[in-house]
Amino acid sequence: MEIHILVYRETELTQARRADIRHRILEAARGLVAAGGFGAVQMSDVARAADVATGTLYRHFPAKPLLFAEVFRIAAGAEVEHVRAIAEAPGEPGSRLTGAILQFTRRAARGRRLAYSLIAEPVDPAIEAERLMFRRAYDTVFRRLIQEGMDAGVFFSEDPSVASASIVGALAEALVGPLAPESGLDAEAVEARAHAMAAFCLRALAARRPAPSSQLPAS
Amino acid sequence: MEIHILVYRETELTQARRADIRHRILEAARGLVAAGGFGAVQMSDVARAADVATGTLYRHFPAKPLLFAEVFRIAAGAEVEHVRAIAEAPGEPGSRLTGAILQFTRRAARGRRLAYSLIAEPVDPAIEAERLMFRRAYDTVFRRLIQEGMDAGVFFSEDPSVASASIVGALAEALVGPLAPESGLDAEAVEARAHAMAAFCLRALAARRPAPSSQLPAS
DNA sequence: CAAAAAAGTGAATGGAGATTCATATCTTGG
DNA sequence: CCAAGATATGAATCTCCATTCACTTTTTTG
Known part of the structure; x- marks a missing residue:
């Protein structure tokens, strides 16, 4: 039975x-x-x-904030990936930094509303926590790139972690205005700002001597 | 009658x-x-x-958001004033920039919780609007200083508005982490970061030639 | 002191929207 | 096709707080 x-x-x-x-x-x-x-x-x-x-x-x-935290994670993760891909591509650190900044900006310029939401929209604390990780992810991308540039002798920074954080902050701030849903800045203007930002960051990171890329070590 | x-x-x-x-x-x-x-x-x-x-x-x-918007305005206004005072003091633009950054940082390091609330806490949209004005106020302070430095020939920037926004962003970002209520960074460490940040910004703004401050115009 | 006008009081109200749960529907292996 | 287990449904519930308002107290001038 x-x-x-x-x-x-x-x-x-x-x-x-x-x-x-x-x-x-x-x-x-x-x-x-x-x-x-x-x-x-x-x-x-x-x-x-x-x-x-x-x-x-x-x-x-289980609850709304968890659902939206996951939405944030997925969307933000995709953004970081795109930027990382360029930051880690082969090539000279300076141009990779410029490329990463431009990439970040261009993607933000499309999908403005989403970019604004990811970067600056006031959100529930649970989502804010995701945002911190999002920023940290960018921070890591830039920190590695800076480190690499320093190893190669083309970048200088007394504290790479401050430099990377500054770049992330600069990116966010210089774009919050332009991307705010109300702002009417066009794609071209945003692009111009991105170039100016890249130049700003490159000067901040420039090693004293011009990049020794094409020179053989003297010793 | x-x-x-x-x-x-x-x-x-x-x-x-x-x-x-x-x-x-x-x-x-x-x-x-x-x-x-x-x-x-x-x-x-x-x-x-x-x-x-x-x-x-x-x-x-009339309503809660208005009350808190005013709280924000008062607190933020006081912060900006302190920084502005230093940025506008007499002296060489470079050292004033450094001073302003240090001032910002030191004040934030005390009253961490308030600084965090002003800079980064997720808030109601009505308060967020105040925050935008707060940032814009800092932006103005730095933009003026940059412009002055450029006029004096000691600073260079292809777009001062991008440079000032970047500085504001860098300040916020390089400090959000350190100031987050959980973070256990001590005052000394925060101070060190502030110095690194100032150096970063100064390099980004440095005119090619060393400051001609003590030189007489050649012409 | 009285009457009029404000301001103060705090328990009760109201609304928005997340979350629940009794019920209906679906899936699966036998 | 059946019973058992899962899942889907969406109207009703619940909770949290900002806001209100009937009533009390205070202030002012004649």
């Missing part, structure tokens, strides 16, 4: 469906954030956009 | 009392913000701290 009490079990199909819904929720939320910022989105909006019921959201995320 | 319907009229004493209460409310609110940040304070707390009833708050301020 066997008793079978296991009739339902998690299966590949089930898991896939689950993952799919989760994904749809995140996508919907990202879309809404990109359109109106974190502050404007409420759970019922997300549900509608993802075409699920409000309660379903809570079957996939 | 005269009819006297005016019996009560606003008087100096009344006005003084009114101003006093208003002031007490602002002070109480400022104290609470300095202790725990904007986010943690609620109207009933302010009332208790100011020793008035909740309703009284609304007799002096």
Whole structure:
């Protein structure tokens, strides 16, 4: 007399469906954030956009801030990746720094609303925590690049961590104004500012002697 | 047959009392913000701290965000003033820039919690608007200083507005980490960072030729 | 002192929106 | 097709606080 009490079990199909819904929720939320910022989105909006019921959201995320923290993480992670790719590409540190700054700026200039949300929009503390990690990620990218430049003798800095933080801050600040949803700065002007910023940073990091790139060590 | 319907009229004493209460409310609110940040304070707390009833708050301020916007404005204004004083003092632009950066940093290092609230705490949009003005005020201070330095031939910048924004951003960023309520950086370390930051900015702004301060124009 | 006008009081109200949960629907292996 | 386990649903609930307002107290002048 066997008793079978296991009739339902998690299966590949089930898991896939689950993952799919989760994904749809995140996508919907990202879309809404990109359109109106974190502050404007409420759970019922997300549900509608993802075409699920409000309660379903809570079957996939324990609470609103956690859902949005994940949205932030994904969006921010993508941004950092793009910048990192350029910062770590082969080439001369100076031009890579310029390239990274331009890349950051150009991507921000498209998707302004999202960039503003990631960089400056007032947000819930849980999301703010993600933002700190986001900034730290950029900081790391620039710090490595600076270190590399110093090793190569083309950069100088008495404290690379201050230099990298300064660059991240400068990027954020010099762009907050231009990217604020109200500001009407066009893409060209933003690009010009990015170039000026890159020049500013390069001068701050320049080693005394012109880059010895094409010179053989004298010793 | 005269009819006297005016019996009560606003008087100096009344006005003084009114101003006093208003002031007490602002002070109480400022104290609470300095202790725990904007986010943690609620109207009933302010009332208790100011020793008035909740309703009284609304007799002096139309709504919470307006009350706190004023708190922000006052606190931030004081900070800017201190920095401006140094930036505008007589002396060589380079050392004034260094002085301003150090001043900013030192004041932030005391009253960390307040500095964090002014610079980085996630806040209500109405307060965020004040923050933008706060940053713009710093921006103006530095822009003027940069312009002056350029006129004197000791600074160079292809776009002073980008340079000033970068400095403001660098200040905020290089200090947000160190000032975050959790961070355990001591005053000495913060001071060292400030010096590094000043050096970074000075290099970014240095005119090619060493300052011609003590030279007579060649022409 | 009285009447008029303000200001003060703080318990009650109200609204916004996140979260819950009783119910309905779906999935799975036998 | 069934029973059991999961999941989806969305209207109702709940919570948190800012804000209000009926009532009390204070202030002023005649």
